[in-house]
Amino acid sequence: MRPCGPSPWPNLGSRLAEAIPRRNEDTMSFPSDRPSTWFVTGTSRGLGLELVTQLLRRGDNVAATTRSTDRLLAALGDRVDTSRLLPLPLDLADDAAVAQAVAHTVERFGGLDVVVNNAGYGYLAAVEETSPAEVRDMLDVQVVGVWNVLRATVPVLREQKSGHIVNVSSVLGLVSLPGWALYCAGKFALEGISEALAGEVADFGVKVTIVEPGYFRTDFLTRDSLALPAETTDAYPGIREMTENHLNLQGSQLGDPVKGAAAIIERVVSDAEAPLRQVLGSDSHAYASAKIDALRANLDATAQTAPATDHPAA
Ligand SMILES: NC(=O)c1ccc[n+]([C@@H]2O[C@H](COP(=O)([O-])OP(=O)(O)OC[C@H]3O[C@@H](n4cnc5c(N)ncnc54)[C@H](OP(=O)(O)O)[C@@H]3O)[C@@H](O)[C@H]2O)c1
Numbered sequence: 001m002r003p004c005g006p007s008p009w010p011n012l013g014s015r016l017a018e019a020i021p022r023r024n025e026d027t028m029s030f031p032s033d034r035p036s037t038w039f040v041t042g043t044s045r046g047l048g049l050e051l052v053t054q055l056l057r058r059g060d061n062v063a064a065t066t067r068s069t070d071r072l073l074a075a076l077g078d079r080v081d082t083s084r085l086l087p088l089p090l091d092l093a094d095d096a097a098v099a100q101a102v103a104h105t106v107e108r109f110g111g112l113d114v115v116v117n118n119a120g121y122g123y124l125a126a127v128e129e130t131s132p133a134e135v136r137d138m139l140d141v142q143v144v145g146v147w148n149v150l151r152a153t154v155p156v157l158r159e160q161k162s163g164h165i166v167n168v169s170s171v172l173g174l175v176s177l178p179g180w181a182l183y184c185a186g187k188f189a190l191e192g193i194s195e196a197l198a199g200e201v202a203d204f205g206v207k208v209t210i211v212e213p214g215y216f217r218t219d220f221l222t223r224d225s226l227a228l229p230a231e232t233t234d235a236y237p238g239i240r241e242m243t244e245n246h247l248n249l250q251g252s253q254l255g256d257p258v259k260g261a262a263a264i265i266e267r268v269v270s271d272a273e274a275p276l277r278q279v280l281g282s283d284s285h286a287y288a289s290a291k292i293d294a295l296r297a298n299l300d301a302t303a304q305t306a307p308a309t310d311h312p313a314a
Pocket of ligand 1: 043044045046047066067092119120121122141168170171213214215217219220221225253
């Protein structure tokens with residue numbers, strides 16, 4: 001099969017395999033001669049809190065955004081020296097406030113090296129039970145909020161020709177399941193944004209990593225974090241049962257957030273060539289592998305029929 005005319009996506013194959021973005025050898029993506037500065041979102045609990053804790057212990061500078069600096073500071077307690085911490089109360093959906101928070105970070109620490117888009121929450125409901133407000137709230141955090149952070153931080157990293165952007169997705173950024181539609185809509189969007197971004201910024205010496213955790217023992221499955229629909233129907237007993245099962249899973253998830261945060265930091269700090277996606281957890285790896293197998297089978301099954309809609313070759 002020959003394509004008609006030039007491809008609108010030059011080097012699409014290599015960009016998708018971009019699994020390892022190209023690097024400009026003259027640039028340094030992560031500083032080794034001074035404390036680095038990290039901007040982390042969603043930090044008063046879970047993985048974000050663990051990241052902040054470990055980064056401060058390393059002696060790095062951390063700008064930590066949260067909806068509650070009181071909760072963040074109480075959670076950190078006196079476990080760690082907070083002199084290099086900039087706690088930032090922030091509504092991620094407010095683009096002007098996000099830009100101000102990033103400017104404040106650069107001013108306070110004299111630069112920016114790593115951005116971690118970590119804030120997120122789960123939501124379990126059938127598609128038809130999901131209200132417009134619930135859709136907007138989720139996408140405000142996982143898409144609009146991330147985009148606001150990227151719009152404010154990418155120019156800083158691009159101009160200094162170094163830096164690393166870590167977008168915390170999920171294995172549910174690759175696989176979707178009944179009841180998880182809205183959460184997956186946010187995470188699938190984040191994956192799409194991240195793949196495009198990786199290709200856009202590689203030539204500026206800026207790296208992108210998409211983190212795909214499986215179930216981690218954070219607050220994610222507590223009633224404080226997991227959102228549920230305002231209204232349900234009786235039509236989905238399976239989703240109600242699945243919701244209960246997930247709430248009961250709290251405390252026995254496979255993933256250890258201490259190891260998860262350490263793995264994310266190690267990936268950034270090692271500065272080694274690494275794939276675009278960082279899969280965390282054997283459960284995540286198994287689900288993602290099953291998705292690839294199913295996608296392969298789907299492509300094979302449509303290999304003969306797909307070309308039928310092409311214009312005839314000239
Ligand atoms: N734990 C898992 O099983 C799992 C699996 C796959 C992916 N993930 C992803 O990992 C990331 C961290 O989650 P976690 O496991 O650490 O869960 P968590 O313990 O519930 O912490 C979530 C963090 O996200 C922020 N957040 C939650 N809802 C928010 C909202 N409406 N607006 C702004 N920020 C909000 C919170 O920040 P503040 O309260 O400080 O504002 C909180 O610190 C999320 O993106 C999540 O989707 C988690």
